[in-house]
Every structure is written in C-alpha cells, then in structure tokens.
Amino acid sequence: MFFPRSGRAVQNLSAAGMSALLLASAMKHFRDPAFYRPVVPDYLCREDAGAGQSPAPAHPLALLSRDEWIAVSGLLELAAAVALLVPFTRRPAATGTALMFTAFLAGHLDALRRAYGSQGTPVQRKVHTLRLPLQAPLIAWAWSLRTRGMRAGGGAEL
Numbered sequence: 001m002f003f004p005r006s007g008r009a010v011q012n013l014s015a016a017g018m019s020a021l022l023l024a025s026a027m028k029h030f031r032d033p034a035f036y037r038p039v040v041p042d043y044l045c046r047e048d049a050g051a052g053q054s055p056a057p058a059h060p061l062a063l064l065s066r067d068e069w070i071a072v073s074g075l076l077e078l079a080a081a082v083a084l085l086v087p088f089t090r091r092p093a094a095t096g097t098a099l100m101f102t103a104f105l106a107g108h109l110d111a112l113r114r115a116y117g118s119q120g121t122p123v124q125r126k127v128h129t130l131r132l133p134l135q136a137p138l139i140a141w142a143w144s145l146r147t148r149g150m151r152a153g154g155g156a157e158l
Contacts, residue, residue: 015085015094016085022081026074036073040069
C-alpha cells in the first residue's frame with residue numbers, strides 16, 4: 001500500500017475534514033447570515049425595541065438578537081475548527097462540537113415546523129426537510145473524533 005492505514009493518520013485526516021467544514025460554515029455565517037436566519041428559533045431572539053419604545057416581553061432564553069446568535073455560532077464553529085486540528089484539544093473540541101450540533105437540532109426542528117406552517121413555502125419545506133437529517137451524521141462524525149486513533153494491537157484508544 002502507498003498509504004499505511006494508521007488509526008492516528010485516519011483520525012487526523014477526519015479531524016482536518018471536520019475542521020474544513022466548520023471553517024467554511026463559520027465564514028458563511030459572516031458572509032451570508034441570511035442563510036442561517038431560518039434556523040435560529042424565535043424564542044431565542046431578543047426583540048429589539050425601536051427608538052423611544054420599550055422592549056416587548058421576551059422568552060427567558062431570548063438573550064441575543066437573531067444576528068447576534070448567528071455571529072456567536074459562527075465564532076463557536078471557528079473556534080471548534082481550530083481546536084480540532086490540535087491533538088491536545090481535539091477530544092474536548094470534538095465533544096463540544098457534537099454538543100453544538102445537537103443543540104442546533106432545536107433550530108432545525110423549529111425551522112421545519114415553520115416551513116410546514118401556514119406561512120411556509122414549498123421551497124422552505126424541501127430545504128428544511130433535507131437540512132434536518134444532515135445533523136445526525138455531523139453529530140456522529142464529531143463524536144467519533146473523541147478517540148485518539150488506533151493502538152498497535154488494533155483497538156481504539158480512548
């Protein structure tokens with residue numbers, strides 16, 4: 001074989017792939033935030049009052065505006081992309097990334113609920129129906145990066 005199948009090499013390649021995906025997504029958060037607007041649940045978004053108006057009562061989790069949530073999640077993805085490349089930080093970064101993707105499920109479910117509501121369009125239904133199941137392999141992939149490669153005897157190091 002030209003490329004020996006070392007568990008560590010495969011793990012590093014997998015981490016680099018996840019890192020590249022997260023970096024591309026993080027950049028998209030800042031270049032095209034509208035892409036992410038539908039997957040930020042309304043209950044997380046603070047209603048900013050106009051000049052001279054008092055803010056509307058908000059859900060207890062409504063700490064940031066929609067655009068602030070998009071920016072924060074982009075920054076989290078950027079941090080995860082970097083941390084996954086460093087073997088010393090890979091395990092906690094992989095755990096955090098899997099948890100982050102799991103938390104994003106709430107936004108995808110909310111977007112799907114709205115897409116099938118009275119204001120939803122056929123395109124929104126199609127997009128969000130396809131977008132939601134993509135989270136499962138992302139969660140599994142991130143979780144798989146928690147292992148430290150393969151031992152000489154063939155078993156995975158944890």
